[in-house]
Amino acid sequence: MPFADELLGAPAVKALAACLTVAGQRCTATKRSAKVFDGMALKERSDLVRDALLEDLPDEYGEFVAAINALVTQPECSGWMVWPITEAVAARAAGAGSAKAFDTGLGLLRKLTPRLTAEFALRTMLLADLDRTLAAARRWTTAKDEHVRRLASEGTRHYLPWARRVPGLLTRPDATLPIIDALYRDPSDYVRRSVANHLNDLSRQHPDLVVDTATRWLAEPDANTDRLVRHALRTLIKRGDANALALLGFAAPTGVSVVELRVDDTVSVGEKLGISATLLNSSDEPVKVVVDYSVGFRKANGTVAHKVFKLAAKTVGPGERVDIAKTHSFAPITTRRYYPGGHELAVQVNGLRMGLVSFELLE
Structure with missing residues (x-):
């Protein structure tokens, strides 16, 4: 701005x-x-x-x-x-x-x-x-x-x-x-x-x-x-x-799971974190999903607070595997202060958390 x-x-x-x-x-x-x-x-x-x-x-x-x-x-x-x-x-x-x-x-x-x-x-x-x-x-x-x-x-x-x-x-x-x-x-x-x-x-x-x-x-x-x-x-x-x-047509994601969730082990302030996930629909019906990810940002007192971001909206066919890739920027912004140390990232499918991984934020 x-x-x-x-x-x-x-x-x-x-x-x-x-x-x-x-x-x-x-x-x-x-x-x-x-x-x-x-x-x-x-x-x-x-x-x-x-x-x-x-x-x-x-x-x-x-x-x-x-x-x-x-x-x-x-x-x-x-x-x-x-x-x-x-x-x-x-x-x-x-x-x-x-x-x-x-x-x-x-x-x-x-x-x-x-x-x-x-x-x-x-x-x-x-x-x-x-x-x-x-x-x-x-x-x-x-x-x-x-x-x-x-x-x-x-x-x-x-x-x-x-x-x-x-x-x-x-x-x-x-x-x-x-x-x-x-x-x-x-x-x-x-x-x-x-x-x-x-x-x-x-x-x-x-x-x-x-x-x-x-x-x-x-x-x-x-x-x-x-x-x-x-x-x-x-x-x-x-x-x-x-x-x-x-x-909006997103029911409970019966049969859908996150079989792989991967992020970079470390990311420095000013860089981008690589994110990838694989969804599997093991049911016999197509499932309409909205996929979000939440970043657990480390706070000054060492606790973690999550903020949700959009990832994708898709229909996953019966037996289908869907790969999703994204980067998340840690560029300095006026509305958030970054604290180095352990952070988390989770994936949500139709509002349900289905995966959680950790990564390290470096100065």
Whole structure:
């Protein structure tokens, strides 16, 4: 992922200041904000520029709205400078103290979202008035602009990455179902992917609700529904959830076994671990299988925690042996720290663990 200064750095703030000038607004605080960016993460930068914008833009709400509308008319007002603009809109609208001002703020977010996204700012609105914001999101599901329809789904996700949690959503897991029900057959892949991720979020705590929803969708599908549901059920499949597996046609793998599982004895950080496995179907019927592997990563305290990764999905014929090969990268990543020492790797077939081997991770 690009660094924060490549997304919301001094050039973006300079361009935002230019847009403010064209809109007839002050830009003193906004220009000043970029001078203290050093060491700040992306969200911290956005919050800093948001506060600067609120200082520069008019205090009177009607004048503030007019200024934002003047920004929106400029083609140059786009990209990462839009994130703090949407946050400023949400902060002012949520704190205005009237339903009319709140709805006007939602309308401004709708206008701004095609320029980048307003999904993070929408969290402020959800926290301030959950039902009013959800009602607006339901209306957005019929918008002509795919960015607005995506905002309806993405902005109301229960575990939206980088975003604040909304307790009201977590305690009412079915509150957003009318939104994603309206969008699962959307013509835009951009929107459908958000819907799949939205439903996958729910699987963390509510697997039965997710499977029930996916079952309804598969009963009234279009050409893209099967793919969307598979993506939405990915977490449950990795967990070996029997209902999710059955919905996708993966029954208990009777007669299928892992007769060989091999990995490299050692792998160094920055290298790739070689993995190979052989499946045998000793039954008289073909068996549809989804095969995953889980890596048992060594933690700082010496314990091992497994994370599941996709390997293959196949139909294994009667008496057939199937060889599967894969490499797993141990390249450094920001979301995981590697600790040298003994690690594990296991294979799962339709959610059932069928093999476990050990290997050594070297520095």
